[in-house]
Amino acid sequence: MNRSPSALRASRGRRGRSGRVLDLALRLGELLLASGEAAEDVEAGMLAVAHGFALERCDVSVTFTLLTISHQVTLADPAWTASRSVRRRGSDYTRLAAVHDLVRDISERDLSVEEAYGRLLRIRRNRHPYPHWMIAASTALLAGAASVLVGGHWTVFFSACAAALVGNQLAWSLATRGLPEFYQYVVAAMPAAAAAILLDLVHAEVLSSAVITGGLFALLPGRALVAAVQDALTAFYITAAARLLEVFFIIIGIICGISLVLRAGIAIGIDLNPAGTLVIPSRPWLQTLAAGVLGLTFAVVLQVRRPVLGYAVLSAAFGWICDAGLRQAGLTQAVAVTITSVLLGLGGQLIARRGATSGLPYTIPGLVALLPGSATYLGVLFIVRGQTGLGATQLFSAASVGLGLAVGVNLGGELARLMLPARPGQVYRLTPDFALRRRPVARVWFRRR
Structure with missing residues (x-):
């Protein structure tokens, strides 16, 4: 024509x-x-x-x-x-x-x-809101606060901070040389395990396993897991599979780094007893404070806006209190974490939807205190000691907690969408399953005045 x-x-x-x-x-x-x-x-x-x-x-x-x-x-x-x-x-x-x-x-x-x-x-x-030294210090404080959360005292706190700082710098040096992320996580996990073995060598009367657990809190890819599960639940299966595979290799790298050092410790006669890790002393006020510090430091690492830092502290502390209360009531850790993450996801997404902004800065920092650091460490320790069955059970428990956390955040976001529905006049698209029902193209982008 x-x-x-x-x-x-x-x-x-x-x-x-x-x-x-x-x-x-x-x-x-x-x-x-x-x-x-x-x-x-x-x-x-x-x-x-x-x-x-x-x-x-x-x-x-x-x-x-x-x-x-x-x-x-x-x-x-x-x-x-x-x-x-x-x-x-x-x-x-x-x-x-x-x-x-x-x-x-x-x-x-x-x-x-x-x-x-x-x-x-x-x-x-635009430059990043926080300088590099503050990010490194926050990573160290994150590991230290996590070690206090699982029963550590001042010696453990400072050991976890130092180990996380060394691991962060080692991983950074590998990244600048172009090594794959897998090896960065292998190296980043080693200093925490080495610090725990060193504490046992000097016969310090402390919970040395808390150093490793604190390091795990700083390394576990909770943010990537949440995104991967959300992609799977919203029918972006290829992206979800790729992200889950990425999370899998990160966790394998962490396990490899810790296992190598723990095997070396066993070879030189260190007695790594899992029994001490299974019992976490109850110190409600100190642990709640540690959870708040976890939320603050993780928010700084994620470089959220300064006005959101206060909410990160409150959400992390609330998440820890809620999770501890539910477990005290007799619920399993996976169920307690799922319920808590639903509440955190709901609150964060409601605030984000009212402000027409991303929900990630309001939800992700509050989840760090719920990560399965202790279960992951126990699984690795059992495997290193030759108790493969018990180790697999603990790692499966850690995986179920992580999955519950990610699903709970997504469910909380969906509840927020139902509580604050889209208004008329917005752009629509078909749902991933191509049903006749239509939903807003952007649950956060639009806010009609």
Whole structure:
């Protein structure tokens, strides 16, 4: 079919603008995915950007580290497709919140493409909110607070801090030399186990296993596990499988690092008795304080905005109190953690939805006190001592706690969506199972005034 010259020029103009919008959506999606957002929310953000600039016939695909978006200008034109790979991933929740603010403004305000690009460039150029030394110190304090949480005293606290600091620096040096993440976690887990063996060698009357458990709290990939389970529950199965495999190799790396050092300790005559690890002394006030410090330090490591730090402290302390109370009532650890994470996910997502921002800064820091550090250490210790059956049981228990934590957070988010439903006028898309029911394209992006 022949077209007039004016129609061809108009079509080229629309294509040029469409290309810039698609590139903007891809770059914003890259920042969202790199920050640990679930695939569903990344897809929602990219579609919100496209619809904000009146690109109606768009399709988005998120597959682990690959983003693809296509747009058909008119029904008579072929679809344009663009893709982008996420090369580097990090945990800067301040940048994540800024991206959410930009996507929300694109959806609600009359921003031009040039204005949106300008804000995107400023977001990418902004420095991290906390210096590197503060991140390293927070990692050390996180491990120390976790060791107190599981029964350690001052000697254990300082030992866990020093071990985490050394492990963090060793992992950082390997990362700068381009070694895979697996080896970084192997090396990062070793100093905590070495510190525990050293305490046993000098016959210190302390709970040396708490040093290793504290180090595990600093290393276990709880954030990645939550994202992987959410992807699985929302039918992004390829992305979920890839993320779960990534979590699996991280945990295997941690286990390998601890096992190598523990085997060396047994070889030189260190008696690593699991019985002392099974009984955690009850010190409610001190442990609640330690849980709050855990939430604060983990929030700093994740680089959340400063106004959110107080909420991170309160949510972590509340999570510990709730979990301890439920276990005191006779519930198993997995059930108690699941119920607690539902409450934390619900509260965090309600606050995030009211503020039209990401729920990750409000939910993830509060979960760190619930990680199965003790069960993981016991599983490794039993295996090293040759008690494979008991070790597998403990590791299975740790896996069930982690799964319950991730499912609970997702369920809390879904309850928040039901309690604060989308308002009329929002953009919609089909659910992953292609049912006739339609749900909002962005549960967080839009807030009608």
